[in-house]
Amino acid sequence: xxxxxxxxxxxxxxxxxxxxxxxxxxxxxxxxxxxxxxxxxxxxxxxxxxxxxxxxxxxxxxxxxxxxxxxxxxxxxxxxxxxxxxxxxxxxxxxxxxxxxxxxxxxxxxxxxxxxxxxxxxxxxxxxxxxxxxxxxxxxxxxxxxxxxxxxxxxxxxxxxxxxxxxxxxxxxxxxxxxxxxxxxxxxxxxxxxxxxxxxxxxxxxxxxxxxxxxxxxxxxxxxxxxxxxxxxxxxxxxxxxxxxxxxxxxxxxxxxxxxxxxxxxxxxxxxxxxxxxxxxxxxxxxxxxxxxxxxxxxxxxxxxxxxxxxxxxxxxxxxxxxxxxxxxxxxxxxxxxxxxxxxxxxxxxxxxxxxxxxxxxxxxxxxxxxxxxxxxxxxxxxxxxxxxxxxxxxxxxxxxxxxxxxxxxxxxxxxxxxxxxxxxxxxxxxxxxxxxxxxxxxxxxxxxxxxxxxxxxxxxxxxxxxxxxxxxxxxxxxxxxxxxxxxxxxxxxxxxxxxxxxxxxx
Numbered sequence: 001x002x003x004x005x006x007x008x009x010x011x012x013x014x015x016x017x018x019x020x021x022x023x024x025x026x027x028x029x030x031x032x033x034x035x036x037x038x039x040x041x042x043x044x045x046x047x048x049x050x051x052x053x054x055x056x057x058x059x060x061x062x063x064x065x066x067x068x069x070x071x072x073x074x075x076x077x078x079x080x081x082x083x084x085x086x087x088x089x090x091x092x093x094x095x096x097x098x099x100x101x102x103x104x105x106x107x108x109x110x111x112x113x114x115x116x117x118x119x120x121x122x123x124x125x126x127x128x129x130x131x132x133x134x135x136x137x138x139x140x141x142x143x144x145x146x147x148x149x150x151x152x153x154x155x156x157x158x159x160x161x162x163x164x165x166x167x168x169x170x171x172x173x174x175x176x177x178x179x180x181x182x183x184x185x186x187x188x189x190x191x192x193x194x195x196x197x198x199x200x201x202x203x204x205x206x207x208x209x210x211x212x213x214x215x216x217x218x219x220x221x222x223x224x225x226x227x228x229x230x231x232x233x234x235x236x237x238x239x240x241x242x243x244x245x246x247x248x249x250x251x252x253x254x255x256x257x258x259x260x261x262x263x264x265x266x267x268x269x270x271x272x273x274x275x276x277x278x279x280x281x282x283x284x285x286x287x288x289x290x291x292x293x294x295x296x297x298x299x300x301x302x303x304x305x306x307x308x309x310x311x312x313x314x315x316x317x318x319x320x321x322x323x324x325x326x327x328x329x330x331x332x333x334x335x336x337x338x339x340x341x342x343x344x345x346x347x348x349x350x351x352x353x354x355x356x357x358x359x360x361x362x363x364x365x366x367x368x369x370x371x372x373x374x375x376x377x378x379x380x381x382x383x384x385x386x387x388x389x390x391x392x393x394x395x396x397x398x399x400x401x402x403x404x405x406x407x408x409x410x411x412x413x414x415x416x417x418x419x420x421x422x423x424x425x426x427x428x429x430x431x432x433x434x435x436x437x438x439x440x441x442x443x444x445x446x447x448x449x450x451x452x453x454x455x456x457x458x459x460x461x462x463x464x465x466x467x468x469x470x471x472x473x474x475x476x477x478x479x480x481x482x483x484x485x486x487x488x489x490x491x492x493x494x495x496x497x498x499x500x501x502x503x504x505x506x507x
Contacts, residue, residue: 043177045136047166064092064098068089068101072105086126103142103145109145109148115127124156128164132167132170135171143179150175151189154172154191154194157198158201165211173217177218180222186219187219192232196236199238199242200237206255213242221266226270226272230267239280242264243280246260246289247289264282264286268320282316283317283320289313291340291341293341297344318362321370329371329373336373338367342360346361358397361390365407372412375408375415379408384408384418384422384424387405388424391430391431399439402439406445406449409450416449416453417454417456424446428461428466429469432447432469437481440476440481444473444481444488451492458492461493470488470493474486
């Protein structure tokens, strides 16, 4: 990411300027990652019974609370029908009021733990279903109430049926967002090694893989994840196994790959240098998937949920690029195919999902900031005119596109002339008139590099009426814009001002 703060620098190609640009890019990326973390909402997941299409809603609160009391009393006494009573209790516990009523009963959690640890497999399954309903509660205090059951949920992860393991995993994942104390307790009980073992042993069971991904992602979003949780994850087999299941299974669907991709995103956005993640081949694998997905989207494939998979992959690649050594970028990120895929994603989601189009442009910006080959590929594949056409779009897309164009101009003087031939000068005449101050500032920064790149570009800009536009900007309310405009006029364009008398301003 590039923005010229001091217009007195020449072309910005000296060593100290390059370091300054890298520093600015890293600072901007850190701000982006922090903003994303601040906006993230940790969710809960309700696993429905096989005979349910959607959750039932209990309408009568008084009836639900009374049902809880009746079922609690019946379960306390020995006799037949325990399985039926537990099944009925799990349905009643979907009501938030009934959940509170149950927890208030003395030894209610110990009762469930007793069934969970008993010899009857069917009662164990219904008991964990009850715990799952409690974990999905909107009442945050219920998480702490469920703590007596968590060691057994962890113990039962290996060697159980798929449905039982799923319920254990989603229950554990639901419990951690409400309380830091619960999260710390689960970490102390060994949830990260347990998840690693579960994924290692059941990576071919995609329903379990999806559940592991969900539960792990809940922990990776914790505030203390960079210091406490991520080192544990990197020390386990989780990273390599997450990457091994990242390619979607056409029969099962995208869900497991989506959950694992989000885990990788949280890992890469919270880790400082990402060297270990890179060493596992994460950038190469995520880039290859994006290339395939970009090609599929360009051909019209809009499979439901595809954007939920593309988004974390984009963020992984964008974060990993800044940690990748420059001499390995071509091998890891595949410059030519990658830039084509990213441009395809920007175009495909421009109208329907502009936020995803902006994410795609952000990754392209990171790639072009680091790689001359990617800048060359954009020009060689004639993709720049398509990017220039996006400058009128808002949602932050146009500012990102300007940064990409600035990256290209910054790499080589020859690129500046090619950008001018692609029609960038007339586009800049339009963006300099915008009310968006950031767009105007970025436009002048790009213009500065173009005119420094060659006298022909400066002459052409003046011929198109750009001189008068800059004169008007000398009266802008923003001091930074006034200074940039004055510098461009006096230091770069004044000798070409006679052209203004012969040509009309650009529109």
